[in-house]
Amino acid sequence: MSALFNFQSLLTVILLLICTCAYLRGMAPRIMDKYKTGMLSLFWKCARIGERLSPWVSLSCIAMALCVLIS
Structure with a gap:
């Protein structure tokens, strides 16, 4: 898929x-x-999101890693 x-x-x-x-x-x-x-330009925007929202992005990465490991 x-x-x-x-x-x-x-x-x-x-x-x-x-x-x-x-x-x-x-x-x-x-x-x-x-x-x-x-x-x-899209890559720059993604980099800005990663820089400004880094605590939320890192928490999302941890949550996604846990979901991938569990399922």
């Missing part, structure tokens, strides 16, 4: 995208610039 049709897989992919973009922005900030357009 595709990650688009399974809600738990879709949430996992979104959380991984947010965490990866925030990590890459911290390591190499020139890669993601807010003035970019297209897909790089």
